[in-house]
Amino acid sequence: MCGTTRETRVLLGSADIHHVVSLRLVLIEDHQALREGLELLLGREGCQVVGTAGTAAEGERLVERLCPDVSLVDIRLGDDDGIDLTRRLLGNDPDRRIVLYTGSSDEELLFNGLDSGARGYALKDGSPRELVDALALVAGGGNYVDPRLRSAVLSRRSTERFKSLSNREREILDLLAQGLTGEQVAEKLVLSAETVKTHIRNAMSKLEAHTRVHAIAIALREGFISPPDGAGLAGG
């Protein structure tokens, strides 16, 4: 179990973050050249890559030992599965921040990934800068889904009917989708942090979502909230 003293210093306030000062990152990617390339590229963008691994087992040990601010996990790790690894890591410490990384824009994979509890979902199509922004957002307590997946999130055919959200629940999910953290939402709406948490919990329950980002994705898909302009779906 990792401690709570995180060294990350990120300027939050919108989904557009460009001021990463120090971000301790563990990188789990089975493709050696990409792993080494990311280490270099993310290092140039301000990330401190404290550990890299090519397998799920090795990655799990590194995350347990190094307690990074955020971990970047490839979904397909050779014979291993990055989504299963994410479930294991979050089973041991639900506060861990994990961004799943994939070359596939497959919709089912996306929703399986979000179900695993990962707070971020980034595509390999993105630039290093986009990836760093996603990592910083997640390390700072937010959520991220690559904007290229917005159409998949929005167009997925619904096979279930969800209970309608209250106006307050919609308002809060909408602000989360714009990149605000729970605390920032509370401040903006002049509510207590606990009240905001209760609304989020109720919205997640109505939407049968396992995580905040999953709730945002479902709320967007079902038309409860509108897609934010600009970058990826994000919420704290």
Next chain:
Amino acid sequence: MAEPGKPNGLNQLRHDLRTPLTVVIGFAELLASERELSDEQRRDYAERVLNAGLEIRTLIDGVELD
């Protein structure tokens, strides 16, 4: 390696192609933007681009078109 004939093979192929493609783009960007690279670094990065390019070619050659 992707198996296009199997269910989800196309998605697997896309993932497999994008992985080395990300290497190509990333190291090409480094080569284009970094002015202070040593000759050794330039050779190293160029080799990585080349190897990833060859990997992409192998993947494409392995795709069976019906």
